[in-house]
Amino acid sequence: MEFERNHMKYEDYKLEHFLCDEFFVKWVKNPDENTKHFWEKWLVANPQKREIVFEAAQFIKSITYQERPELSNEAYLELFENIIRFEEGELSAKKKTTREGSWFSFFSLRKIAAVLLCCFCTWVIWDIFKSYDKELKTETHLITKSNPKGIKSSIGLSDGTIIHLNSDSELIYPSEFSDSLRLVTLKGEAFFEVSKESRPFKVQMDQAVVEVLGTEFNVNQSSNNQFAVALISGKVKVNDNLGNQVVLDPSEMLVMEKDGNFYKSTFDSLEIVGWKDKNLIFNEDDFSEVKSKLENWYGIEISIKGQVSKKWAYTGQYHDEILTNVLEGIKQTSRIQYKINGKRVEITL
Amino acid sequence: MTISTARISLFNKEVVKIFESKSDLEVWNSFNKGDEMAFNYLYRTYAGVLFQFGCQFSKDQMLVQDSIQNLFISLRKKRGSLSEVSNIKGYLLRSIQREVLRNGKKTSSKMVLDDSQMDSFFQIELSPETSFIQRESADQRKIQLQEALKKLTAKQRQAILLFYEEELSYKEIAQIMDFNEVKSARKLIYRALSSLKEFIKPTI
Known part of the structure; x- marks a missing residue:
């Protein structure tokens, strides 16, 4: 049949x-x-x-779906966070999206109990610490500054330090520093102009802690978990999670690979810290590097048509330039075609 | 620190590069071992797909979102003891279908459950870029085809969409649709397409 x-x-x-x-x-x-x-x-x-x-x-x-609802960006991020935080016991009041009616059917009582227990334990431990450590008495709260793609910002801290936060990066800092320490947490990339004073300034990253007194430096934790600190002036100490310590002098850069290996090198300051002065730099970048730099810089999505040649590389510098001009520049030397459609850009090779 | 690692990489396209070249089996094994990057890859690759698919069963988008959240939370909890999965998309679509239908039953009302309403599931559209349009009498034919697609049962439409749009194999379709045998999926799709062929053919 x-x-x-x-x-x-x-x-x-x-x-x-x-x-x-x-x-x-x-x-x-x-x-x-x-x-x-x-x-x-x-x-x-x-x-x-x-x-x-x-x-x-x-x-x-x-053939395609008639109903093609898209998950909103907001929901996409919120769901992700809820999922991640669930086992950390931090879900507590975070979940705004669930309607009251389904709350109980959604999270069983046992899970809620577990979350409450975690909160209670955290509170108890915090309370004990508070009585031991007077420094914690000050009423500080943590501020989170997150930049999506395409957005850069500068943040002034309570001690006069200025931090230039790159796009696609996040900084967490207290509203007031404690008496003995200035500690911030960074994901992504930032350039620091640390004000000079006696309290040490520390940047907590996933792989390492960067410690300084008063100085200018750039920290970049890239997506593949590579981590780089580039020092412009002053002195910094880097302590990784494995207990290694490296001291950097001006014009030195420390690169730490994701397997924990690290090395010192010199760096081109325009290339490394140019972003904070609105310089977009391509240095013999292959297509995927160019693509991700553009996506991060302008907050766009790039789709590619055609085959990328392995030899394709692009070098160029742009200062505070709009997207069209950059694409036009790349087109001139590297034979691409492009179409801009709002936040979507199609590049034909 | 796990939160932050997982969170930051949500914005990082590089994660995709690492896993793109790996087989589903490898990605799933990494996830099972607790690799946050692997979870990240799964979420970014499939959240949108699951949402669209889940919305075929329910007009209640919040319910579908909750279902996606539930599904990933329960998968993460089972890390370490998950069984092997060779086709992640098929597996996740099957799971989200179950989750949406279960949550839908609990909240009832907006959920479409009985057979007569089931008919509205998985409506198919013909995207306009097709060649039909440029030809004479093409419009007419397209309307006929669209009508014929509407006349298919919801199951037939679901199977066709899984086959073409989601690019799943008969084996995975059979699993999602709860058929014991792969050939039931073949038969379902073959019958549906045979009934459409006169509207697809250019001449005759």
């Missing part, structure tokens, strides 16, 4: 057989080496089937 086509040859296929064939659908929707190799050769050998193959492919490609 209808499943005979399992043993049918492709040349005997009718429209509906193509439509039902996994190997054919794969080629139409998401071609890879195998499917391409086969079907392109097959079409050459069977030109009489071209039309029917074309119709089948068009039909397969045109």
Whole structure:
């Protein structure tokens, strides 16, 4: 009956057989080496089937959901945070989205009890600490400053320190520093102009703590967990989680790989800290680097058409330039075409 | 520190690069071992897909969001003892379907449950970029095709969408749709498409 086509040859296929064939659908929707190799050769050998193959492919490609709601950015981030925080016992009052009615069905009483217990324990421990450590008595609260892609900002701290926070980065700092320490937490990249005084200034990162007295330096924790501190002036000490300590002099940069290996090098200050003065720098960057820099800088999404050549590289400098001018610049030297569609940019190579 | 690691990398495209070249099995194993990056990759890759798919079952978008949250929380809790998954998308779609339907039952009302209303699930649209349009009488044919698609059962439409739009195999479709045998999925899709073929063909 209808499943005979399992043993049918492709040349005997009718429209509906193509439509039902996994190997054919794969080629139409998401071609890879195998499917391409086969079907392109097959079409050459069977030109009489071209039309029917074309119709089948068009039909397969045109099928889509009528309802295509998109998860809003806000919901996307909030859900993620709720999921991550759940096991940390921090969910408590965080969840705004759930309607009251489904709250109980959603999180069982046992889970709520667990969360409450964690909160209680935290409170007890905090209370004990408070009585021991008078420094904690000051009424400070933590402030979180998060920059999405495309947004950079400068933050003045209570001690006069200025921090330039790059896009796609986050800084957590107290409204007031304690008497003995100035501690901030950073994810991503920031340039610090630390005001000189007796209390040490520390930047807590995932992999290390950077400690300084008064100085200018740049800290960058990149996505692949590589971590770099570049020092402009003054002196900094870097302590990683494994107990290593490195002291940096001006014009030195410390790079720490994700496997824990680290090395010192010099750096081009324009390239490393140029971003805070609105300099967008490309230095022999391959296409994926250029793409991610542009996406971060302008807060856009780039889609690519065509094949990226392995040799493709781009060098250029832009100061406070709008996106079109940068793309135009890249187009001039590196033969790309682009289309800007609001926050979406399509680049054809 | 786990929060921050996971959180920052949500914005970082590099995470995708690390896992893109890996097989589903490898990604899933990393996730099972507690790799936050792997979780991050799963979330960013599938949150939107799950939302769209879940919304086919319920008009209540909050309910679908809650379901996605529940699903990931429970998966994270089971890390270390998760069984192997060779097709993550298929597995997650199956799980979210179960979760949405279960949550929907609890809150009832807005949820579509009985068969007559089931008919409205998984409506198919023909995207306009198709070649039909450029040809004479193409409009007419497109309308007919759209009508014919509406006449399919919700199950047939779901199967077709899973097959084309989600690019799943018959095996995964059978699992999602609770068929014991893969050939039931084949049969379902074959019958549906056979009924459409006269509207797809250019001539005759």
